[in-house]
Amino acid sequence: MARPFNVTEVEAKWQARWLDDGTYEVDNDDPRERFYALTMYPYPSGTAHQGHIRNYTFGDLVARYQTMRGKAVLSPFGFDSFGLPAENAAIKAGSHPRLFTEARMAELKSSIRRLGAVYDWRREVYSHDPQFMKYSQQIFLAFLKAGLAYRAEAPVNWCPGCMTVLANEQVLADGTCERSGDLVERKNLEQWFFKITDYAEELLNDIDDLEWPERVKTMQRNWIGRSEGVEFDLALAYDATKALRVFTTRPDTGFGVTYAVVAPEHPMLAELTTDDERASVEALVERAASASEMERTASSDSGDGLEKRGAFTGSFVVNPFTNEQVPVYVADYVLGTYGTGAIMAVPAEDERDHAFATVHGLKIVRTTQPPEGFAGGAYSGDGVHMNSGFLDGLNVADAKVKAAEHLAKHANGITKVNYRLRDWLVSRQRFWGCPIPVVYCEVHGIVPVPADQLPVLAPDDVTMDKSGLSPLATHEGFRNTVCPIGGEPALREADTMDTFCDSSWYFLRFADPFTPDVAFDPVQVAKWMPVDQYIGGIEHAILHLLYARFYLKALVDIGIAPGLPREPFRRLFTQGMIRLDGSKMSKSKGNLVAPERYYETVGADGLRIFHLFVGPPADNVDWTDQTEELIEGCARFLDRIYRLAQYDEVKFHDVVDDTDVAVRRATHRTILKVTEGLDRWSYNTAVAALMELLNTISKTARSDEGIERATLDESLDTLLTLLAPMAPHLTAELWEARRPNDPSVHLQSWPVADPELVREATVTMVVQVNGKVRARLEVDPTISEDDAQSAALADAAIIGALAGVTPTRVVARPPRLVNIIV
RNA sequence: GGGGGCGUAGCCCAAUUGGCAGAGGCAGGGCGCUUAAACCGCCUCCAGUGAGGGUUCGAGUCCCUUCGCCCCUACCA
Known part of the structure; x- marks a missing residue:
């Protein structure tokens, strides 16, 4: 479309100027009120896509708006620059991930600059910066020293495509890898873990005070998955000195326990299994061990699958309520990693137990009276107890208390809180990540790399084939080292850290990237933390945000971040996705509509206005056939402002009359509307209010009667000021032309509405x-x-x-x- | 299976504590400008809020039922 001014020229001019004049550089001793505006630092995937554009448009709007509100705004930028895609691409192209990554960083940085987003570039950080790595490793070693990092063998999720271990969170519900889509296998490996479970209770409780979207808070609560119950002993029938320990949230249903189940990984399974049953038990265990998580859970809906998935061990335990002997089964619907890895089964009140009992012909005894007309199998709701001896007649809550007392007295019962949350597996068998800074000495065992030898950097000449081993393990020069304690031969750890480790503390380095040798100076960081407004995609609702919360709490506790708040992100905003043909627009799906071409036509300002105007920022955006026209409509709005500012076809009169007052009233009401819109993330209505104001001014100014000059100037200047955080280039250009001797529009104070003018006469x-x-x-x-x-x-x-x-x-x-x- | 969200005009979307359903934009139509077209300017058509019930003086908004779409989660005992 034809534009009344040279968009490319104007935008390039201002982008260069913002970079040169340091307006958005901010010092840690700035006397103004502070505001930390942070957009999640991106993985450098190349030129920006529409999701980035949307993200940084919002982030830049917040930063510019808060600056005009008189705040000292910290708005930094950096890169989450370690990660799998770079490594895979490098393998494919036969180059080095660093070269690949840095090329992508340059591209992304350039398209972000062309968006007109402003940052304090002096504070730029990126994960693969050796300095940043040094601090990441210092933190790892501090966790190790504090007992928050430990090594354990564990069944892990192995992705055959990525040739690496995945966190539970990186395995999709259907058992495939979130990145490659391959079916994930189970494998036992020695791995590093962070003890995030130590913080489960605090992570859960602190959610309440966060100004975050409710659904993100709910997701985190569910992920942590706190449940209260009783852990107690089921004495073995053949040897009352031994017991199977189980966890339940429903001790009140104890009279209905008709069998018990252990997980295939349960340590007592071999002992429980009688010779007659050994063959079928071993078959089940083998199947469970080799099956992927998906295969293990896939058959949950069919009776056929259930039958295959359980086997009688031949042993019996004693129900501590009825003193009856009940059979012990092994079944893969019981997880070895949760609770005690064994359960009491109550088929009448638990659906899974009911399904299993039905298939295996086990007894079902109701202990809770279901409501009249209840048609289902298991009833897990509240009700009066029956068939339950001393619990008869009680409701669930009261029966729970009495049952727990009974178990405490007769079965070593203790009340116990369990969490779904597991410790965080941080080892990755990859090259393009931060090396874990420990060595393994034959004499001294696990030895931290001394502080003065950090950072541990990976050598460049590493083969990254698909052998399945950590690439670093194959590099003799790196792998073989000497023990820092006694000089004995030692092996370096060959695994690298999960990239979520980097993103768990980068925002602290942003606040103080200047202090050498340590990750940051807590006194400096305390001036900015917590982040006042964090902006990012909903896809990080659980992992990144949970890990970052854990990191900060741990850093405070172990003395690296004394005095800092325990929560990193005070307010969080999660933007909607960009969708094309019903699915998320993403590089991996190959359905991108690149923003670059819009820079040439409607300009960065036009594209920004589109993203602000298309709908509520939290909503998804559907990219349709009509989107092109909507974007042009946004550019047209900017063109109309430009023309009006040239006083095209404007007529003037001398004395202020009623129509002028009406324009002033409209202007001041717009101040209110836009301010409110920006404060409550209603950017679409804020833009609409500005469009409305433009219509009002323009109509009056071009009417036969015309407009009074000072009225037009005030209205137009106000319009430009309110629009400045949204369309920074055009507003800066017009402001400069109109008021060449005044500071930039971006340095103006945010307008304040005159109450007299806002008030309606009637x-x-x-x-x-x-x-x-x-x-x-x-x-x-x-x-x-x-x-x-x-x-x-x-x-x-x-x-x-x-x-x-x-x-x-x-x-x-x-x-x-x-x-x-x- | 569980949890959350959303259905308003042909389309994207607005609508304080429940108070005249329409702020803005797109598309469509008309007129003006123009030799003509584009651009531009002005005007204009269009829904009773997915469906059904309830509460209320009054419901897009609150409650129940139901349909459709989206997101998260999924044997956690």
């Missing part, structure tokens, strides 16, 4: 009879209820409508409405 009050509008009155906005009522009843149209009937009731809601009921 408002229209609707008068209804039985809910139907019968009259409209112009009234004073402060009219009282009585006056509103009598004015309504005195109106000729109303008197006519009532036709002499006496109202039974009059509802007056001044100054909007009076409803007369007859």
Whole structure:
């Protein structure tokens, strides 16, 4: 489309100037009130896509707006630059991930700059910076020293495509890898873990105070998955000195326990298994061990699958409520990693147990009276207890208490809280990540790399084939080292850290990237933390945000970040996704609509306005055939401002009249609307308010009567000021042309509405009879209820409508409405 | 299976504590400008809020049922 000004030229001019003049550089001792505006630092995947554009448009708007509100705004940028795609691409291209990554970083940085987003570039950090790595490793070693990092063999999720271990969170619900889509296998490996479970309770409790979207808070709560119950012993029938320990949240249903189940990984399984049953038990265990998580859970809906998935061990345990012997089964619907890895089974009150019992012909005894007409199998709701001895007649809550007391007395029962949350597996068998800074010495075992030898950097000449081993393990020069303690031969750890480790503390380095040798100076960082506004995609609702929360709490506790708040992100905003043909627009799906071409046509400003205007920022955006036209419409809005600022076709008159006052009123009401819109993330309505104002000014200025000059100037200047955080280039350009001797529009204070002008002279009050509008009155906005009522009843149209009937009731809601009921 | 969200005009979306369903944009139509077209300017058509019920003087908004779409989660005992 033809533009009335050279968009490319204007935008390039201002981008260069913002970079040069350091306006958005901010010092840690800035006396102004502080505001930390942070957009999640991106993985460098190349030129920006629409999701980035949307993200950084919002982030830049916040930063510029808060700056105009007089704050010292910390708005940094960096890169989450370690990660699999770079490594895979490098393998494919036969190059080095660093070269690949840095090329992508340059591309992304360039398209972010072309968006007109401004940052304090002095503070740029990226994960693969050796300095940043040094601090990441220092933190790892501090965790190790504090007992928060430990090594353990564990069944892990092995992705055959990525040739690496995945965190539970990186395995999709269907058992495939979130990145490559391969079916994930189970494998036992020695791995590093972070003890995030130590913080489960605090991570859960602190959610309450966060100003985060409710759904993100809910997701985190569910992920942590706290459940209260009782852990107790089921004595073995053949040897009462031994017991199977189980966990339950429903001790009240104890009289209904008709069997017990252990997980295939349970340590007592071999002991419990009798010779007669050994073959079938071993078959089940083998199947469970080799099966992927998906295969293991896939058959949960079919009875056929259930039968295959359980086997009798041949042993019995004693139900501590009934003292009856009940059989012990092994089944893969019980998880070895949760609770005690064994359960008491209550088929009448638990659906899974019910399904299993039905297939295996096990006894089902109801202990809770279901509501009348209940048709299902297992009933897990509240109800009066039955078949339950001393619990009969009690409801669930009361029975739980009594049952727990009984178990405490007779079965070593203790009340116990369990969490779904597992410790964080941080080892990755990859090259392009931060090396874990430990060595393995034959004499001294696990030895931390001494501080003065950090960072441990990977050598460049590493083969990254698909052998399945950590690439670093194959590099003799790196792998073979000497023990820092005694000089004995030692092996370096060959695994690298999960990239979520980097993103768990980068925001702290942003706040103080200047202090050498340590990750940051807590005194400096304390000036900015917590982040006032964090902006990112909903896809990080669980992992990144949970890990970052854990890191900060741990860093405070182990003395690296003393005095800092324990929560990193005070306010969080999660933007909607960009969707094309019903699925998320992403590089991996190959359905991108590149933003670059819009820079040439509608410009960065036009694209920004589109993203702000298309709908609520939290909503998804559907990219359709019509989107092109919507974007052009946004550019047209900017063009109209440009033309008006040239005073094209504008007529002037000399004395301020009523129409001028009306324009001023509209202007000041717009100040309110836009400010409110920006404060409550209603950017679409803020843009709409500006469009409305433009229509008002433009219509008046081009009317035959014309407009008074100072009125036009005030309105136009206000319009430009309010628009500045949204369309920074055009507004800066026009402001400079109009007021060449004044500071930039971006250095102006945010406009304040004049209350006198905002107040309406009169408002229209609707008068209804039985809910139907019968009259409209112009009234004073402060009219009282009585006056509103009598004015309504005195109106000729109303008197006519009532036709002499006496109202039974009059509802007056001044100054909007009076409803007369007859 | 569980949890959350959303259905308003042909389309994207607005609508304080429940108070006249329409702020803005796109598309469509008309007129003006123009030799003509584009651009531009002005005007304009269009829904009773997915469906059904309830509460209320009054429901897009609150409650129940139901349909459709989206997101998260999924043997956690």
